[in-house]
Each structure stands twice: as C-alpha cells, then as structure tokens.
Amino acid sequence: MIPAQLFLDWLHQADPTSAQLSLNDLRKEATLYLLPEYDTEEEARQHLQQRCGKVFEEELDGWYRDPSAWPADRRFKNFKRWFEYQFHFVIIDLCSHPIVREEL
Numbered sequence: 001m002i003p004a005q006l007f008l009d010w011l012h013q014a015d016p017t018s019a020q021l022s023l024n025d026l027r028k029e030a031t032l033y034l035l036p037e038y039d040t041e042e043e044a045r046q047h048l049q050q051r052c053g054k055v056f057e058e059e060l061d062g063w064y065r066d067p068s069a070w071p072a073d074r075r076f077k078n079f080k081r082w083f084e085y086q087f088h089f090v091i092i093d094l095c096s097h098p099i100v101r102e103e104l
Contacts, residue, residue, distance in 0.1 A: 001059065002027045007082045014069040031059065034091070044087040052079040059083065 003026045011018045033055055035047040056074040
C-alpha cells in the first residue's frame with residue numbers, strides 16, 4: 001500500500017510542517033497488510049473493501065494523528081483514490097521465530 005497524490009495533498013493541508021515532503025518521500029516504504037486467504041484477485045479486493053476503513057485510518061494515523069483532520073469519507077471508492085495497492089499471493093517467512101499479532 002502506498003499513498004497517492006490525493007493523500008499528499010491532504011497531508012500538506014492538514015500538517016503545514018509536511019510541506020517539504022514529496023510523494024516519493026511518502027512512497028519510500030510501502031505498508032503491507034495481510035488479508036484472509038483468497039483464491040482470486042476479486043476475492044482479495046472484496047476482503048480489502050471490507051477492511052478499507054481500518055486500513056485508511058492506519059495510514060492516516062501514521063502521518064497525522066488528529067482524527068478530526070481526517071477525511072470523513074473512508075469508503076472503498078475514496079480509498080482507491082487515496083492509495084495504490086497490489087495483491088501478492090505468496091509471502092515467505094524466512095524467520096525462525098513465530099509471527100506475533102499486534103492489535104492495530
């Protein structure tokens with residue numbers, strides 16, 4: 001998941017201290033979100049659509065913590081304007097320790 005131009009425009013407006021940030025700065029490190037198992041990209045999209053509000057909030061909170069400045073419309077249609085995403089069907093864990101789930 002990486003921010004799109006609309007995200008940067010919002011950030012510049014919400015937080016004047018971010019004026020020097022570019023879209024490339026925001027895209028340096030993508031955020032990965034695990035979805036429930038799926039067989040098709042359409043199923044993956046449905047899973048993302050069901051969870052897009054939470055993902056939207058996580059991304060906004062990562063850059064500007066004041067929810068009163070966040071966009072009110074965090075539905076999937078708007079989500080797709082604010083972010084670019086890709087689905088990856090395989091993730092390989094090369095670590096020997098167990099995966100620990102943290103609440104978001």
